[in-house]
Amino acid sequence: MDLWYTENHSDNVKFSIRVDKHLKSQQSEFQRIDIFESAEFGRMLTLDGLLMITEKDEYIYHEMITHVPMAVNPDIANVLVIGAGDGGTVRELTRYSSIKNIDMVEIDEMVVEVCREYLPQTACRLTDPRVHIFYQDGLRFVRGKENEYDLIIVDSTDPFGVGEGLFTREFYGNCYKALKDDGILVNQHESTFYTSYANSMKRAHHRIKSTFPIALVYQAHIPTYPSGHWLFGFASKKFDPRADLKADWWNSLGIKTKYYNTILHTGCFAIPNNVRDCLRESGK
Amino acid sequence: MIFSQSDAPVLEAMRGHLQNRVVPFDVPGHKGGRGNQELTDFLGKSCLKADVNSMKSLDNLCHPVSVIKEAQELAAEAFGAKSAFFIVNGTTGSVQTMIMAATKTGDKIIMPRNVHRSAINALVVNGAVPVYVNPGTNKKLGIPLGMSIKNVEKAIKENPDAKAVLINNPTYYGVCSDIRKIVKLAHENNMLALVDEAHGTHFYFGENMPLSGMAAGADMAAVSMHKTGGSLTQSSILLCGENINSNYIRQVINLTQTTSGSYLLISSLDIARKNLALNGRTIFKRTVEYAEYARSEINKLGGYYAFGDELCDNEAFFDFDKTKLSVHTRDIGLAGIEVYDILRDEYGIQIEFGDIGNILAIISAGDRALEIERLISSLSEIKRIYSKDKAGMFDHEYINPEVVTAPQQAFYSGKKSVPINKSCGMVCGEFVMCYPPGIPILAPGEKITDEIINYINYAKEKGCFMTGTEDIKIENINVVEA
Numbered sequence: 001m002d003l004w005y006t007e008n009h010s011d012n013v014k015f016s017i018r019v020d021k022h023l024k025s026q027q028s029e030f031q032r033i034d035i036f037e038s039a040e041f042g043r044m045l046t047l048d049g050l051l052m053i054t055e056k057d058e059y060i061y062h063e064m065i066t067h068v069p070m071a072v073n074p075d076i077a078n079v080l081v082i083g084a085g086d087g088g089t090v091r092e093l094t095r096y097s098s099i100k101n102i103d104m105v106e107i108d109e110m111v112v113e114v115c116r117e118y119l120p121q122t123a124c125r126l127t128d129p130r131v132h133i134f135y136q137d138g139l140r141f142v143r144g145k146e147n148e149y150d151l152i153i154v155d156s157t158d159p160f161g162v163g164e165g166l167f168t169r170e171f172y173g174n175c176y177k178a179l180k181d182d183g184i185l186v187n188q189h190e191s192t193f194y195t196s197y198a199n200s201m202k203r204a205h206h207r208i209k210s211t212f213p214i215a216l217v218y219q220a221h222i223p224t225y226p227s228g229h230w231l232f233g234f235a236s237k238k239f240d241p242r243a244d245l246k247a248d249w250w251n252s253l254g255i256k257t258k259y260y261n262t263i264l265h266t267g268c269f270a271i272p273n274n275v276r277d278c279l280r281e282s283g284k
Numbered sequence: 285m286i287f288s289q290s291d292a293p294v295l296e297a298m299r300g301h302l303q304n305r306v307v308p309f310d311v312p313g314h315k316g317g318r319g320n321q322e323l324t325d326f327l328g329k330s331c332l333k334a335d336v337n338s339m340k341s342l343d344n345l346c347h348p349v350s351v352i353k354e355a356q357e358l359a360a361e362a363f364g365a366k367s368a369f370f371i372v373n374g375t376t377g378s379v380q381t382m383i384m385a386a387t388k389t390g391d392k393i394i395m396p397r398n399v400h401r402s403a404i405n406a407l408v409v410n411g412a413v414p415v416y417v418n419p420g421t422n423k424k425l426g427i428p429l430g431m432s433i434k435n436v437e438k439a440i441k442e443n444p445d446a447k448a449v450l451i452n453n454p455t456y457y458g459v460c461s462d463i464r465k466i467v468k469l470a471h472e473n474n475m476l477a478l479v480d481e482a483h484g485t486h487f488y489f490g491e492n493m494p495l496s497g498m499a500a501g502a503d504m505a506a507v508s509m510h511k512t513g514g515s516l517t518q519s520s521i522l523l524c525g526e527n528i529n530s531n532y533i534r535q536v537i538n539l540t541q542t543t544s545g546s547y548l549l550i551s552s553l554d555i556a557r558k559n560l561a562l563n564g565r566t567i568f569k570r571t572v573e574y575a576e577y578a579r580s581e582i583n584k585l586g587g588y589y590a591f592g593d594e595l596c597d598n599e600a601f602f603d604f605d606k607t608k609l610s611v612h613t614r615d616i617g618l619a620g621i622e623v624y625d626i627l628r629d630e631y632g633i634q635i636e637f638g639d640i641g642n643i644l645a646i647i648s649a650g651d652r653a654l655e656i657e658r659l660i661s662s663l664s665e666i667k668r669i670y671s672k673d674k675a676g677m678f679d680h681e682y683i684n685p686e687v688v689t690a691p692q693q694a695f696y697s698g699k700k701s702v703p704i705n706k707s708c709g710m711v712c713g714e715f716v717m718c719y720p721p722g723i724p725i726l727a728p729g730e731k732i733t734d735e736i737i738n739y740i741n742y743a744k745e746k747g748c749f750m751t752g753t754e755d756i757k758i759e760n761i762n763v764v765e766a
Contacts, residue, residue, distance in 0.1 A: 139657045143664055165654045165661075169631050173665040 005036050005044070007051050009226040010194045017041055017054075017224075023118055028110035030162050035118040041224065043119055045086055047111070047157055053086050055121050057223050062088035062122070063260040064220045064268070065232055069151050069184045070096060071250040071265055072239050076150040077101065080178065082138035082166060083188075084155035085111035087123035093153075094125040095255050102131045103149075105142075107162060109135040139165040145178035152179060154187035159200045167200060169207040176211050176237070185235040189217055192278045193227030201231060202282035208235045209282070216241060217279065218268040220259070231275065242269055289362060289561035293354040294342070294554040298547060301341050302333055310337050311544075336547050345370060345545030346538050355554040362561040363488050363507070364498045365523035367530035371506075372549045373541050375482045375520040376402035378506030380409065382478040382522070385504070385536040386448040387412035389692075394439045394475070395450035396461075398428040398682060400482060401715055401752070403450060404691055404727045409540075411692040415443050418684050419455075420600025425591065425612050426641045426680035428723070429600040430454075430461030433469070440473050448476040453484050453497055453505075456637075456721045457644065458608030459601050460494040467500045479505040485513035486607055489564025490572065494603040503528055512571075512607065512648060515556035519549040567649040571607045574656050575647040578609050581660045587616040587667050607647055611663070614641040614679065617672035619746040621718075623663075626670060631662040637720035640678045640743065644721075678742050682723075685730040689764070694729035698765040701755065704740060707732045710763035715752030718743055724752065732763070 006016040017038050024035040034046045042055030053061065066089055070076060077100040081089050085106040093102055104126075106112055112133065115123040126133065134141055142152070152175050159167035166187075175185050185208070190201040209215040212235035222230045234241045247262035271279075287293065308315050317324035317332025324332045338344040343352035352370065360368035371377045379402045387393050389411030395403060397416040407414055417435045419428040436449065449470040454460045467477040479497030481487065485507050487496035497505030505523040509515040522537070524530050560567070579590040589612040593604040613623045624638025635645045645659060688711045689697075699713040709732065716726040725740060726732060740758075744750055750758045 137654065137657050139654070139661050143657075143661050162654070165658050168658055168661075170658055170661040170665045173668065174661050177668060 005038070005046070005051075007046075007049065010196070013194075015224075015226070017044070024114055026110060026114060028108050030108045033108075033111055033114050035114060043121075045115065045119060048161060050158065051224055052157070053088060053119075053122065054224050055119070058086075058088050058122060059257075060220050060222050060259045061230070062092050063257050064218070065089055065153055065155060065186055065188065066092035067250070067255070067257065067260040068218060068232070068234065068241060068265060068268070069153070069186045071246060071262060072241050072244050073150065073182065073184065074098060074246055074249050075182075076184075078149050078151075079103070080105065080142070080145070080149045080152045082142070082152065082154045082156065083163065084153070086115045086119055087112070087126045089153055089155045090128070090131055091122060091125040094128045094130065096253070100130060102128075103134060104131060105134045105136060105138045107135065107137055137165065139168075139171050139174065142171070142174045142178050147178075147180055149179050150183055152183070152185045154185070156188050158190065158197075159204070167204050167207075169211070172208050172211045172235075179237065182238040183236065184239060185212065185233070187233045187235075189231040189233040191225065191227050191230050192275050193229060197226060198278055202278055205233065205279055206282040208233055212236060214238070214240055216269055217271060217275065219271055219275070220268065242266055287354055287358055289358060289558060291358065292554045292558045293351040293358070294547075294551050295558075297342055297351040298334060298336070298551055301336065301339075308336075310339070312337065331548065334548055334551065338545070342547065345372065345550060346541075346543055347534075352550065355550075355557070358561075359521055359553070359557045360523070362557050363521070363523050364496070365505070366526050366528065367524045367533075369522040369524075369530075369533065369537055370545075370550055370553045371520040371522050371537070371541065372518060372545045373520075374518045375480075375506050375508040375511075376405070377537070377541055378520045378522040379403050379480055379482075380406040380540060381533065381537050382504045382506055383407065383412065383448075383450070384410045384539065385533055386476045386478060392443050392446035393448045393450060394436070394443065394446050396428075396431045396452060397685060398455060398723045399450065399452060400480065401717060401722050401724055403480065404715070404724060407691040408695045408728060409692070411690070412447075413690040414687070415439050415446055416685075416687060419682070421680065421682055422595065422601065425589075426614075426678075426682070427457050427459075428455065428682040429459045430602055431466065432599040433462055433465050434599075436466050436469055440469060440475070444473060446475055448478050450478045450480060451497075451502070453479045453481050453487070454494060454603075454605045454608070456483060456723070457610045457642070458483070458605035460603035460605065461600065462598075462602040463495055463497065463500040463502070467502050471501070476504070477502040481505045482508040483511060483608075484605070485509055485511060485560075486564070486568045486571070487605075489560045490568030490607075491565055493568070494605055498523055498525060501525065504533075509553055509556055512646070513556050513560055516549050516552040519553045521553060521557075568607065570649050571647055574651055574653075575607050575609050578645075578647065578656050578660055582611055582663055585660070585664050585667060587671060588613060588663060589615065609645040609647050611643050611645070612641055613638075613643060614674055614677055616667050616670075617674040617677070618666070618670060619677065621743075621746045621748050622670075623666060625747055626666050627662055631658070631665075633659055633662055639718060639721065639748065640681050640746070642681070678739065683725070683733075683736055683739060685726065685736070686733075687729055688731050689729040691728045694764050699762040700765055701760045701762055703759060704737060704761045707761050707763055708734050708737060713762040713764045714754060716740060716750065716758070716761065717752045718748040719751045729764075732761070
């Protein structure tokens with residue numbers, strides 16, 4: 001048996017993982033959902049054929065999208081998570097007893113169902129009593145909120161297809177409105193290596209920057225994402241994620257992580273020149 | 285051979301022609317795209333291959349005897365008409381055919397003044413004289429509505445010699461007149477009933493839609509298939525009722541229509557008709573659901589008014605086309621054109637038009653829920669970020685003009701160019717309009733007033749795209765020499 005899953009990272013680059021078993025394939029109203037079992041990466045979730053997470057490296061993404069904002073403001077109590085149907089982001093957030101409420105808005109209920117069944121590693125904390133799941137369009141949900149959340153995490157797919165609305169100026173503006181005066185917005189921010197991703201990254205950054213007074217990006221290395229180099233956006237009305245890092249407080253919590261630590265926190269905002277150039281170009 | 289609505293005779297003939305691999309020693313000279321590589325790369329090979337010329341197996345638009353004839357017959361059946369013509373000069377071509385078939389030089393035709401420029405253009409060409417019925421206006425929205433029965437009756441009584449009545453069904457904003465009664469009035473007075481249905485294709489296929497021209501018993505209707513019917517831009521259908529000699533209509537069409545009818549457009553009409561006949565009900569049901577959802581969400585935002593059938597008054601706002609998403613913006617202190625510009629420049633959303641106090645978004649089955657959400661959310665943001673005091677804003681889209689001479693006479697008379705601001709009291713010799721919507725602010729033969737000049741200046745200042753004048757900068761206007 002020589003079965004391989006392949007994702008095109010660009011028109012001319014393929015990334016393949018040998019598949020042991022194809023565990024699930026289902027078409028929802030929004031997208032095609034697949035679960036594969038692989039020797040190297042464990043179970044993998046793909047949406048419309050694009051790799052979302054693998055059991056082997058999902059921790060990097062989920063730790064970085066949650067602990068970076070959490071270590072900046074210990075008062076975060078009310079969190080909105082958009083997308084995140086695999087549950088990984090919520091799993092990390094539930095590790096904070098200071099968080100009182102997590103609203104998770106996922107457009108596709110079937111993704112959550114499939115992940116509950118096949119990816120307990122990430123979906124394990126979706127049953128936490130603080131978690132409230134809303135199956136609806138993220139843009140629509142956030143439009144109805146004002147001055148409510150301390151943190152919004154946008155854990156979305158790429159901006160082509162279902163996740164399109166989550167990379168728009170109107171979405172960021174509505175997030176701004178939904179956040180309190182010291183609110184933070186963190187989002188999956190694509191990467192700069194391949195042109196198509198770089199263009200969406202630039203557009204997203206430009207839009208966030210014209211909405212929030214503080215808008216930075218930080219990076220992580222995620223082996224299964226195109227180019228392996230991935231970016232997150234940190235936007236805020238008040239906090240600078242470097243100057244306002246509460247390292248002692250965060251370390252006192254004793255949260256055990258595999259990727260994130262408070263030294264890396266400062267370092268991840270030090271971005272390579274090619275990314276800085278992209279960010280500069282985004283204003284043009 | 286008996287055809288059904290699931291056939292598409294032109295499409296099938298073109299497929300057969302392409303499969304036969306006929307060697308082309310006729311036009312077009314790009315020969316299936318081989319002669320113009322960049323164009324082929326851009327539009328696609330199948331598109332260029334389908335760009336063929338009239339020939340025996342594909343019929344001829346000017347004189348249809350085979351597949352185009354069959355396709356037109358199917359279209360007539362689908363629309364409930366006695367005959368139908370494929371038009372490739374836009375619905376402008378359909379409207380002009382109606383007017384040029386119904387009237388000749390000096391004949392009168394009754395029409396609302398808020399017609400599309402194509403109707404008045406036809407009068408410039410053939411010399412018929414308009415009898416304008418002032419449309420009703422909605423004071424709050426400032427928009428022109430349909431014609432009230434009272435006003436049509438009055439116009440008919442004062443002009444018993446008029447040859448025809450032209451009706452917009454619906455207006456750009458989605459407002460319908462009582463078309464059944466107007467058609468009846470016209471026929472009782474030996475006048476033809478002509479319907480401009482540039483924005484009403486879906487009336488023929490959707491459920492619970494306003495009454496269509498053919499269903500109302502009209503004599504001719506110009507249907508913009510390309511607007512909401514799914515065919516290619518510039519393709520249109522002219523429908524004729526029982527009492528119309530369709531062979532004469534064909535001759536009138538051939539006065540102005542191209543002899544090189546595009547098979548891209550012709551086949552798109554055939555395919556779109558088939559799709560509407562088979563799936564139209566579902567398609568427009570979804571369209572209405574999207575539009576109604578957007579309307580209710582936008583109205584919840586506050587400040588905006590997305591109007592609907594609550595405005596129906598049994599008169600000039602007799603019925604409303606629920607697929608139209610028209611939103612009144614003046615209460616957030618922004619002109620429609622300003623909201624239109626912000627949507628495009630800041631939010632990457634292109635809507636159909638913005639005018640002084642309203643915007644119009646075209647909703648269709650081609651939309652997706654996520655795009656509807658984007659539009660609603662962007663409007664919410666625009667209100668949050670840009671809203672201001674509405675003091676000093678214009679509150680109307682429409683000024684009733686005073687007609688001094690017939691359009692043809694004014695257009696072809698001796699003219700001189702004067703600065704617009706110094707033209708008050710003179711008679712206009714050309715058109716001035718915002719495009720879209722393309723309803724003339726001034727048409728040839730109308731008196732220029734201070735109110736109209738102020739309106740033009742205001743529309744220019746707000747960023748409306750003005751057209752019509754010989755002066756491309758719209759600073760000077762041609763007036764009729766005294």
